[in-house]
Amino acid sequence: MSLIDKIKSLGSINTLSKHEQLVHGIIEAIDMGILVVGDQLPSINQMVSELGFARKTIVKAYEELKHRGLVESKKLKGYFIISQETKVTLKVALLMFSFQRFQEEFYNTFRKELGKRFQIDVFFHHNNLSIFETIFNNIKGKYGMYVVAPIPDAAVRPLLTSIEPQKLLIVDRFLEMPDDYSYISQEFEEATYYKLIELLPRIRKYKKFILFFSDDKDYPPGILTAFQRFVSEHEIASKVEKVYKEGAVKKGNLYFLISDTYLWELLRDCRNNEYVVGQEVGILSHNDHVVKEIVFGGITTISSDFKEMATRAAAHLKNQGTTQEIVPLHLMKRNSL
Template identity: 60%
Template sequence: MKPLFEKIQDLKNIVSISKHEQIVFGIINAIDAGILKVDDKLPSINEMVAEIGYARKTIVKAYTELKERGLVESKNLKGYYIISVETNVTLKVALILFAFHSFQEDFYNTVRKELGKRFQIDVFFHHNNLELFKTLMNNISRKYGAYIVAPIQDPEVQTMLKTIPSDKLIVVDRQLKMPKDYSYATQEFEQITYEHLVDLAPSIKKYDRFILFYKANTDLPAGILKAFQRFTNDFNINGEVVTDYKSKILKKKTAFFTISDSNLWQILKDARKLEYRIGRDIGILAHDDNIVKEIAFGGITTISTDFELMAKRAALFVKEGTAIQEVIPTYLRERNSL
């Protein structure tokens, strides 16, 4: 390990970098020089203390940063090992999402663009499955320098996320009650959905029925269901909640509110077969906007949050350590489908 210690000693006289940074950069320089390779074991904490004379907490801080950069891993209390020689990576980021829906693909692409190549982003999906979420978090715990998490709204998830330091975690998409020092960039569903339904009331009232597709115990936000029920009651609208789309439900003078894109595409497919005119024979309102909804059938009216802004806020938190506590705006985009 003498060549490694020499790389660290070379940095001791540089006043502009801290003691733990001397260790970090010394190890990085040793990797770049080919002194350290994948699977090589680093000196123990005690060995480092004895050799370079710094406090244990300084060594631990340096090794922790190297772990967060994705260069080092501690293996079953056997020590610290080199697991990557990609020294150009500033930080490893864990991005935990529900599933790879189109709007979450847009979210990922924006985070990727904002962070640039020096950040390694690993993407995981929990599919609103609590056991899968718990297994996932156990597997990646303490292995990343930052966590961007779209959580399941469950007390167990809240407890798990509290184990991540507040300066390493930002909660996105769904709101979750966390201590006041934790960052978030989330959307609100119930009140804003209700307000936009009120804006659309004159258009919705042109139809005899207003149907929401909603299935409990899925990743569909409960706030949307509450907003729909409140709206139809307040405005005396013949509202109905249906769990799954079936072609027999497609009747004229009916407006549909879809959260899942799969229901939307089925409606549009059957409407084309029946030669129903979208916005006249049937009405369609969708949740979560994308480019396809902007152009399909002359445009589908949507209620959608600004996922690009949400992603930019998450990237800012990761890149600059800026605390973020923001409910991202949700917009109504009126098109020709109602």
């Protein structure tokens, strides 16, 4: 049976619209092996001629098949089968910074919330603009939905706005976009500042407040701005260091770390020097983790709830519409400060 015959045979099912006949006909043709990856679908004009369907009906059906990740359109060439995973409702491209612990937490929750009918392909740009551009250009047009943790750089905005608003969700870092685009993002500057205000009595116990921050890493700039504003307004002795060097820990200092690598190195030095964390040395960490609840009596953290972010992102994909939300930062007060 040809593809056209298969579609015509579905016309006898009264519950199916013409658009649904076309979509189901192509899906069944894939399942039967009539269509395989690489095959070209009949042109829109051919479909109109042989089926008698309106042009907009054919376009709508082909676009739904693209949305499911079954079909890809190639400029001036037509529509081609790119997948035989017909059970998938939506094919999703998830573009993240890297597979760090909190991004892993986002991914695991996101996948669990969406379930098996959503295919998720994961890509990592490592905060590298060139890598971001290459990945984005390679995946553009091949997915029904794009969930992107963007590099906070204006250069990525034209890439992102080349995707229709209903097919793009910005997560994690906030990036200024046109009003009709959706986002579920963090805000760092104001949120971090007010969490530091909440910690002010504890911070004043220490002689110096030291933030480890480097411009050449993917640290949120808002954290640095919040720190500088806080220490200036409250006249707190402070310093910004780019890296933590082994053995550099000193009694009386409070350390604010974004990098978990530096955190573990600092804690090892505290142990080796037999310094009491939370009394002789203070520690504040960015991004929470179950390990930080346990080690050294608990590490105080300022963190977003990445599971909640993922749950909201999954709900957006299921419900469609427009979502514009800022996920709050949480302060976990523990014994390290």
